[in-house]
Amino acid sequence: xxxxxxxxxxxxxxxxxxxxxxxxxxxxxxxxxxxxxxxxxxxxxxxxxxxxxxxxxxxxxxxxxxxxxxxxxxxxxxxxxxxxxxxxxxxxxxxxxxxxxxxxxxx
Amino acid sequence: xxxxxxxxxxxxxxxxxxxxxxxxxxxxxxxxxxxxxxxxxxxxxxxxxxxxxxxxxxxxxxxxxxxxxxxxxxxxxxxxxxxxxxxxxxxxxxxxxxxxxxxxxxxxxxxxxxxxxxxxxxxxxxxxxxxxxxxxxxxxxxxxxxxxxxxxxxxxxxxxxxxxxxxxxxxxxxxxxxxxxxxxxxxxxxxxxxxxxxxxxxxxxxxxxxxxxxxxxxxxxxxxxxxxxxxxx
Numbered sequence: 001x002x003x004x005x006x007x008x009x010x011x012x013x014x015x016x017x018x019x020x021x022x023x024x025x026x027x028x029x030x031x032x033x034x035x036x037x038x039x040x041x042x043x044x045x046x047x048x049x050x051x052x053x054x055x056x057x058x059x060x061x062x063x064x065x066x067x068x069x070x071x072x073x074x075x076x077x078x079x080x081x082x083x084x085x086x087x088x089x090x091x092x093x094x095x096x097x098x099x100x101x102x103x104x105x106x107x
Numbered sequence: 108x109x110x111x112x113x114x115x116x117x118x119x120x121x122x123x124x125x126x127x128x129x130x131x132x133x134x135x136x137x138x139x140x141x142x143x144x145x146x147x148x149x150x151x152x153x154x155x156x157x158x159x160x161x162x163x164x165x166x167x168x169x170x171x172x173x174x175x176x177x178x179x180x181x182x183x184x185x186x187x188x189x190x191x192x193x194x195x196x197x198x199x200x201x202x203x204x205x206x207x208x209x210x211x212x213x214x215x216x217x218x219x220x221x222x223x224x225x226x227x228x229x230x231x232x233x234x235x236x237x238x239x240x241x242x243x244x245x246x247x248x249x250x251x252x253x254x255x256x257x258x259x260x261x262x263x264x265x266x267x268x269x270x271x272x273x274x275x276x277x278x279x280x281x282x283x284x285x286x287x288x289x290x291x292x293x294x295x296x297x298x299x300x301x302x303x304x305x306x307x308x309x310x311x312x313x314x315x316x317x318x319x320x321x322x323x324x325x326x327x328x329x330x331x332x333x334x335x336x337x338x339x340x
Contacts, residue, residue: 005176006149009166012176013183014156020187022213024194029202033195036330043329044188044322045161046298049286051306051321052165052182056279058307071276078280082287089128091284092135092277099276 070106074099111241114234118245121227125219129250130257132160132281137261138268139164139278143171147262154258158217158251161285162186164278169315178315185322193221200228200239208240215247293336298329 024031033041057075059065078095082088133154140150145167157163166183170176193216201212223246228239268274290296302325309317 001144001170001173003146003149005170005179006145008176009170009179009183010149010153010156012180013162013166014153016180016184017157017159017162017187017190018213020184020190021194021216022210023191024198025201025213025216026206026209029198033191038192038195039330039333040326041188041192042333043295043298043326044185045286045289046295046329047302047325048165048182048186048318048322049161049282049302050299051302051318051325052168053279053282053286054303054306055310056168057283059310060276060279062275071279074276075279075283078283079287082284083290086288086291088284088288089131091287092131092281095280095284096277099280100272 070099070102073102110235111237113241114238115241115245115248117227118224118242119248120245121223121242122219122246122248122250125223125250126253129219129253133254133257134261134264135277135281136160136163137258137263138265138274139261140167140258141262141265142274143167147259150262151255151259154255157183158214158254159183159187159190160254161282164281168278169318172315174313174315178319182315182318185319190216190221193218193225196225197221197228197243200232201236201243203236204240212240212243215244215251217247217250219250220246292333294329294332297332298325301325301328 024033053075057071058067060068060071062068063071074095077098078091081094082091085091136154137150140153145153153163153167157166162183165186166179169179169182194213197216201209204212220243224239224243227242228234234242286299290299302321305321305324306317309320311317312320
């Protein structure tokens with residue numbers, strides 16, 4: 001990860017994200033997104049984030065890639081809390097608290 | 108003019124509760140960026156230029172994995188494609204505003220400003236365009252400086268936290284926390300499940316290709332499930 005690649009990521013991700021934001025407000029204000037595209041866009045967060053996170057949960061770098069019970073339990077609890085309470089912050093705080101607790105109990 | 112000002116203040120009030128979420132989230136990004144080896148300028152620049160937490164974490168994670176920058180950009184943009192929906196849904200309200208107002212407003216379009224604004228604008232479609240803009244800018248007034256500032260604080264604090272706090276795992280927990288509340292229907296659950304299975308099965312692929320394939324497969328699975336469920340009822 002070079003300095004240049006970090007800056008290029010920041011700049012191009014920034015420009016691209018801005019253009020996504022500007023798209024319909026600015027360029028195609030009187031156009032509508034087709035239904036099939038809207039239907040796919042609805043699932044973007046649910047499609048990207050679980051896949052991104054799955055290898056980090058199952059094979060965490062901090063344990064050299066070995067599955068770790070404390071991390072698996074913490075992830076499961078965060079998922080349950082977030083899904084049931086609909087609270088991002090609650091899932092974040094309780095997930096980390098469970099991680100510390102299980103690490104402490106197993107140590 | 109005064110109705111615009113009133114709408115602006117109402118927007119500020121309606122956006123205020125989201126600071127509780129933005130501040131820790133920004134700190135977490137600053138912290139994770141410092142652990143990943145970004146310098147202070149890169150960290151704050153990313154929060155100021157991109158202003159989209161989930162995509163910042165995703166792009167950073169892809170870079171840390173050793174993938175080239177364009178894969179990180181693609182991954183971040185994929186996460187931000189939802190904003191195309193936001194833009195389309197605000198267009199009927201803000202599309203008539205002056206062009207340079209819209210150019211500025213686009214920068215301030217994030218999950219929270221959209222979520223708060225669209226509730227109000229859909230409820231009061233008769234508001235003037237300038238009052239609608241005022242409300243929208245109001246929702247952004249507190250959260251943007253807090254986002255920048257908390258990123259900076261997180262970066263500065265990050266270097267002082269010892270490794271036994273397992274902050275490596277704050278990133279996965281954060282992604283889980285972000286996505287869990289949206290898993291509210293069967294198609295969403297199908298998409299998330301396909302995403303996890305394909306990502307784990309293809310994790311041997313280089314350059315985060317596994318993630319792009321998993322995301323596309325999951326998106327199609329979710330949309331297709333929705334279409335079939337709708338066709339049945």
